[in-house]
Amino acid sequence: MSHVDLKGAGLNLEFEPISRPALHFIDGQFVESAEGGWFDTLNPTTNDVLTQVAEGTASDVDRAVEAAYRAFHDGPWGKMSAKERARYLVRIADAIERHGEELARLEVADTGLPISQARGQAARAAENFRFFAEMATRMTGETFPVGDQFLNYAIRVPVGVAGLITPWNTPLMLATWKIAPCLAAGNTAVLKPAEWSPLTATKLAEIVQEVDLPPGVFNVVHGFGEVAGDALVKHPKVPLISFTGETTTGRTIMKNGSDALKRFSMELGGKSPVVVFDDADLDRALDAVVFGVYSLNGERCTAGSRLLIQDSIREEFEARLAERVRRIRLGHPLDPATEVGPLIHPEHKRRVEHYLDLGRREGATMAVGGEVPRELARGNFVRPTLFVNVRNDMCIAQEEIFGPVLVSIPFTTEEEAIQLANGVQYGLAAYIWTRDLERAHRVARRIESGMAWINSQNVRDLRTPFGGMKQSGVGREGGHYSFEFYTEWKTVHVALGQHPIPRFGVSGMETRS
Numbered sequence: 001m002s003h004v005d006l007k008g009a010g011l012n013l014e015f016e017p018i019s020r021p022a023l024h025f026i027d028g029q030f031v032e033s034a035e036g037g038w039f040d041t042l043n044p045t046t047n048d049v050l051t052q053v054a055e056g057t058a059s060d061v062d063r064a065v066e067a068a069y070r071a072f073h074d075g076p077w078g079k080m081s082a083k084e085r086a087r088y089l090v091r092i093a094d095a096i097e098r099h100g101e102e103l104a105r106l107e108v109a110d111t112g113l114p115i116s117q118a119r120g121q122a123a124r125a126a127e128n129f130r131f132f133a134e135m136a137t138r139m140t141g142e143t144f145p146v147g148d149q150f151l152n153y154a155i156r157v158p159v160g161v162a163g164l165i166t167p168w169n170t171p172l173m174l175a176t177w178k179i180a181p182c183l184a185a186g187n188t189a190v191l192k193p194a195e196w197s198p199l200t201a202t203k204l205a206e207i208v209q210e211v212d213l214p215p216g217v218f219n220v221v222h223g224f225g226e227v228a229g230d231a232l233v234k235h236p237k238v239p240l241i242s243f244t245g246e247t248t249t250g251r252t253i254m255k256n257g258s259d260a261l262k263r264f265s266m267e268l269g270g271k272s273p274v275v276v277f278d279d280a281d282l283d284r285a286l287d288a289v290v291f292g293v294y295s296l297n298g299e300r301c302t303a304g305s306r307l308l309i310q311d312s313i314r315e316e317f318e319a320r321l322a323e324r325v326r327r328i329r330l331g332h333p334l335d336p337a338t339e340v341g342p343l344i345h346p347e348h349k350r351r352v353e354h355y356l357d358l359g360r361r362e363g364a365t366m367a368v369g370g371e372v373p374r375e376l377a378r379g380n381f382v383r384p385t386l387f388v389n390v391r392n393d394m395c396i397a398q399e400e401i402f403g404p405v406l407v408s409i410p411f412t413t414e415e416e417a418i419q420l421a422n423g424v425q426y427g428l429a430a431y432i433w434t435r436d437l438e439r440a441h442r443v444a445r446r447i448e449s450g451m452a453w454i455n456s457q458n459v460r461d462l463r464t465p466f467g468g469m470k471q472s473g474v475g476r477e478g479g480h481y482s483f484e485f486y487t488e489w490k491t492v493h494v495a496l497g498q499h500p501i502p503r504f505g506v507s508g509m510e511t512r513s
């Protein structure tokens with residue numbers, strides 16, 4: 001029986017009512033949709049309506065892009081020094097910290113993320129702004145001297161209006177991961193948040209207004225992907241699209257933007273392996289395996305959702321794992337003791353449950369899982385689940401479930417572990433547990449993933465390139481890699497002396513004069 005708690009002995013587990021609708025933020029003003037549409041955003045803990053959200057269409061996207069275009073070409077933003085822009089970013093970071101608790105509680109209400117984890121995400125959102133503020137002031141160019149003939153140099157210039165399209169998992173943190181480098185580099189932005197998690201983007205717009213960011217520099221248009229997102233992708237005045245979301249959506253977006261030859265950054269899905277060898281520190285590996293897939297309600301792109309376990313330790317490790325998974329505290333996300341909360345939406349819950357059925361039908365054994373207790377029935381709760389006796393060709397081992405579900409697959413040799421790790425379409429992250437350092441580096445290099453962690457959980461270093469291989473993405477963000485995406489290289493050639501210039505069209509001129 002896993003720990004379940006919706007009462008929270010003596011704790012205040014009431015969500016604050018949200019008295020205002022979530023509006024678009026265009027040209028420094030909060031506005032309704034031009035066509036007047038609204039949709040509801042739900043609280044995943046109860047499935048009650050939290051508030052109404054303005055439903056953006058192509059005309060709202062157009063208004064926002066025009067505002068961002070004016071702010072880029074005519075406003076002060078592009079003309080400011082990096083240092084001046086960085087000052088604004090630091091003010092945004094300070095304001096996020098001031099409103100940190102409110103942002104965290106909004107995120108819990110809108111997404112079901114447990115409060116202890118939502119607080120961490122709010123802190124990271126502030127850190128994103130602080131980090132890229134500093135990075136921007138360190139942005140340099142390159143020089144290419146050619147003796148005393150030429151001085152050639154290359155500088156980075158902003159691209160223009162960026163379309164930022166974000167998913168519903170950790171929406172505040174992921175949005176700021178894009179907004180901060182985008183603005184730091186001198187671009188202006190239109191953010192289209194996911195329709196299931198609009199509230200923290202709206203609060204962020206309030207923060208931007210509070211710190212007096214020039215109008216039009218940052219805009220938010222709410223709405224559905226196929227309408228508002230699509231209009232942003234196809235807009236002729238938006239040269240770059242940074243997208244985080246599902247692989248299938250990423251493909252559609254790249255097709256839709258290809259006629260205009262847009263620049264894309266694609267951070268897509270994953271099915272990341274955690275490889276545990278028999279010589280590993282098994283206590284630490286166990287902690288990391290459990291946290292790596294069940295944190296953030298399992299709705300985590302870099303989740304270690306496939307455990308590859310060496311068969312010599314399989315029985316014992318799986319038994320200890322099952323015991324821990326059974327004890328995970330599923331419960332009310334405002335309770336600080338809760339470890340796993342509800343999934344974002346009833347539709348997503350159905351999708352995850354479909355995989356639970358499928359896993360059984362494919363012949364895997366559900367070692368931990370099952371019905372959620374009655375007191376959680378209103379919300380989108382799914383019991384943390386562990387499948388054992390899984391083969392790598394099963395759908396539950398191949399497809400991204402994006403919920404609190406771990407599959408365990410045995411291997412015998414290092415070579416087999418690598419083959420299994422690589423035997424999926426995705427290549428986002430990998431986690432390797434072994435005390436054999438040579439093997440650790442060898443395996444990290446051979447697993448096809450954009451990132452690998454050795455004897456570590458997913459600890460981010462914001463300076464390093466973040467992104468995936470194969471169907472997990474295109475391009476990298478993070479550190480100066482973000483500026484590769486959010487800037488253009490402009491090369492300037494300067495003649496310092498009298499270099500020869502071939503003279504065309506001079507024949508006969510001397511004899512005539």
Ligand code: NAD
Pocket residue numbers: 165166167168169174192193194195223224225226228229230233244245246247249250252253266267268269270300301400402428467468472473
């Ligand atoms: P999703 O693809 O359904 O939606 C993401 C965003 O795209 C939303 O804002 C949505 O409205 C918009 N969208 C949908 N269709 C569109 C279209 N045709 N044109 C333009 N925009 C459109 O993804 P999701 O379900 O919100 O998020 C979960 C997915 O995101 C998972 O696959 C997860 O792995 C992935 N993800 C990846 C990373 C990463 O860094 N690699 C990080 C977080 C999440």
